[in-house]
Amino acid sequence: MAATGLLLGLILALGCFSEICVAIISFSSLQTTLVVTVSHPRRLLRAGEDKITVRWGLNQSLPAGTDSAYKTIKVQLCYAPISQVDRAWRKTEEHLSKDKTCQFKIVKMPYTTGNQTLEWTIERDVPTADCHILRPSLRTGRQ
Numbered sequence: 001m002a003a004t005g006l007l008l009g010l011i012l013a014l015g016c017f018s019e020i021c022v023a024i025i026s027f028s029s030l031q032t033t034l035v036v037t038v039s040h041p042r043r044l045l046r047a048g049e050d051k052i053t054v055r056w057g058l059n060q061s062l063p064a065g066t067d068s069a070y071k072t073i074k075v076q077l078c079y080a081p082i083s084q085v086d087r088a089w090r091k092t093e094e095h096l097s098k099d100k101t102c103q104f105k106i107v108k109m110p111y112t113t114g115n116q117t118l119e120w121t122i123e124r125d126v127p128t129a130d131c132h133i134l135r136p137s138l139r140t141g142r143q
Contacts, residue, residue, distance in 0.1 A: 036054065
């Protein structure tokens with residue numbers, strides 16, 4: 001598995017981890033409030049060996065305080081559409097609670113304002129796949 005190659009991607013989601021959400025949240029309802037960048041030395045990366053650097057922060061075109069309700073940030077690795085073909089267990093669903101696209105947690109931590117950086121080693125149990133970057137953000141609390 002050390003030679004497992006993959007194209008990486010992430011999902012950045014701010015979730016309702018301190019309270020129960022009463023609204024159904026869908027991908028189409030999410031706004032791009034956070035900007036995410038991923039850097040790595042080459043296009044194909046190996047599980048268990050290679051690392052990526054993930055950076056995120058508030059979209060600077062939005063007013064200050066837009067992220068004041070955010071409590072938790074969760075970064076996940078997600079399958080690209082081509083890696084979902086004939087694989088129902090990787091299928092993208094419009095409702096986030098039913099979505100199976102992002103199965104690998106990179107980090108879950110309290111949200112802090114300002115730009116953040118994280119270096120992550122691709123775990124050995126990540127299968128060969130094309131992955132992509134999604135940047136949804138969810139407000140915490142009631143919606």
